[in-house]
Amino acid sequence: MFAVLKTGGKQYKVQAGDVLRVEKLAAEAGDKIQFNDILMVGGDALTVGAPFVAGAAVQAEVIAQIKGEKVIHYVKRRRKHSSQRTKGHRQHLTLLRVTDVLASGAEASGVAAATGTADARRAAHNAEAAPAAEASAKPKRAAKAAAAAQE
Numbered sequence: 001m002f003a004v005l006k007t008g009g010k011q012y013k014v015q016a017g018d019v020l021r022v023e024k025l026a027a028e029a030g031d032k033i034q035f036n037d038i039l040m041v042g043g044d045a046l047t048v049g050a051p052f053v054a055g056a057a058v059q060a061e062v063i064a065q066i067k068g069e070k071v072i073h074y075v076k077r078r079r080k081h082s083s084q085r086t087k088g089h090r091q092h093l094t095l096l097r098v099t100d101v102l103a104s105g106a107e108a109s110g111v112a113a114a115t116g117t118a119d120a121r122r123a124a125h126n127a128e129a130a131p132a133a134e135a136s137a138k139p140k141r142a143a144k145a146a147a148a149a150q151e
Contacts, residue, residue, distance in 0.1 A: 001043035003101045005035045005058050008116060014058060014098045024092040026120035027062045027112075032099070034059050034111040041103050057106030060114075063095040092117075 002015040008023025027033050038056040041047045047056070068091040077083040102109065115123070 001101045003038050003058050004040040006037040006039055007035055016098055016101055018098045020096045021093045022096060024117050025094045026115050026117050029062055029064050031062045032111050033062060033114040034109060035114050036106060055104040055106050057102045058098060059100040059111055060096040060098045063097055066093050066095050068093050
């Protein structure tokens with residue numbers, strides 16, 4: 001059985017036992033994660049999602065957080081001014097081993113969903129901002145009301 005999953009803006013065709021290098025995910029080595037954005041599940045019968053297959057998932061175990069190979073970007077500008085620059089970059093990646101492909105029943109598996117680091121930062125930021133949103137829209141007025149209540 002195989003599945004086509006979407007993560008990090010890319011699509012991967014996987015089956016149980018495959019090792020993948022995907023964009024960095026918010027998980028530690030040894031964690032078990034689940035991808036819920038499944039575009040297609042194949043095997044005995046082919047199921048194509050519109051856009052995702054309902055109830056399907058791919059479970060994987062995080063092996064390590066790694067960096068990709070270095071990409072060199074050489075920039076040479078304008079003649080006669082010797083303006084040149086070398087820029088390098090190593091992409092952060094997550095190394096995964098696919099453990100299971102589920103055609104259905106993904107909701108009841110109890111495995112944490114895979115989220116990228118940007119999604120994790122956004123969720124943490126929104127969780128911090130939630131108590132502040134409950135406070136009054138006018139902070140000076142709220143401070144005066146709290147001071148008056150203490151007196």
